[in-house]
Amino acid sequence: MSALATCDVAIIGAGPAGATAAYLLARQGYDVRLFDRRGFPRPKLCAGLLTWKSIDLLERIFGQSLDRLKDHGLIVHTCREYRIYYKMKEIGGGRLDFPFHFVERPAYDHHWLRLAERAGAKTITGTAVTGVDAEAGRLTLADGRAFGARMLIGADGVWSKARRALPEQIFNERRWRANLAATIEIRHPNDSTLPPSECACLHFGYVPRGYAWSFPGRTARTLGIAGLRTPRSGSIRKDFQTFLNSVGVATDMEACWKGSPLPYGNYLEQPVHRRLLLIGDACGLADPLLGEGIYYAHASASIAATAMVEANLEAGPAGRMYRERLNRTLIRELRWIKLWRTALFFGGRLRRYRGLGLFCRLLPKRLEAAVQGRHPFSRLLLPGSGRNHNPQIG
């Protein structure tokens, strides 16, 4: 039997969360191995929207400004106008102070992976991690190889294998599934039947506990739908079809539909067990209103890596620091977003989103600032403090 290969940190999953953690830890001189079942660049279903807080965080973590991201060709589209609809009735909208930026995920994710490699992380792609032992700090791969590490990071997305290494009293499968949204997305070429528009549109009223979107792009619009499912929910495919019909998209596109689950309020407050920390989608860290997860992937990776460096890879202290800081920053904000979602968005459907419409008319800039991360959702009804709200991560 060959000797067990060992390293300081083994990271499962090389998406934005895993690549960010690998970059930050490798830069500190740790021996980091980054595993992904896919070869890169790999496809990833995503609308690719970056809000202000993501752009700000990328500069703080990687030192790459918006101009650098554009120079690298990562920002493929920018849009300043947005509209909010209840079905086809416009209930809000305007001009954004800071535009939405759009990326193509294969190139975007590959970029951060290359930076992690340049910082010294060793990547092993094209073979899945099939076993995770959080107690021993050990991974096994589909090809039979095994790796030992002082600490493990689970960054393997919504279907995380690493998450299964958490004991039942920490990971509640029922709560997880109850807050997992179904999604469908398509790309609709710009030169087709749909009237051209440079507007990012959010549509409520097509799916009971979620929303549909239509985002502009360089060559195609991205149209999608996300919603929580209950035993009484109808088919999300039907909801999506109704949405496509009402915005005038030809109905013969079903063959191009792609779907994937999205964490939608199932963030784990205890994402730590023995030598293992979970980050990004594996930890349920996406915004439970709009489903924005790229920011939370980078941010949770940064919090985890900082805790591990400060604890010099001592699993106990690193885990405690990560859990405490994550709850104080990202999870606190996600809890508030979830509360607002119930009050304004999901609850609002019974009154045809009149509350949301009123909010959009009276406090449009406050809502915009909260979505962009410049104003906390906990203070949505209060004026801004003028401070930069983005938690000091990175």
Ligand SMILES: Cc1cc2nc3c(=O)[nH]c(=O)nc-3n(C[C@H](O)[C@H](O)[C@H](O)COP(=O)(O)OP(=O)(O)OC[C@H]3O[C@@H](n4cnc5c(N)ncnc54)[C@H](O)[C@@H]3O)c2cc1C
């Ligand atoms: C339809 C849709 C639209 C979205 N739109 C947006 C948006 O516009 N803006 C936004 O911010 N967020 C959006 N999101 C959310 C966003 O895509 C995720 O939150 C983000 O990708 C999370 O990053 P991650 O690194 O945690 O996981 P991922 O990007 O999923 O990366 C996980 C990696 O782990 C690898 N992996 C999985 N299992 C294993 C295994 N067993 N062994 C080895 N490797 C493994 C995978 O191959 C993958 O590369 C959207 C999501 C969906 C579904």
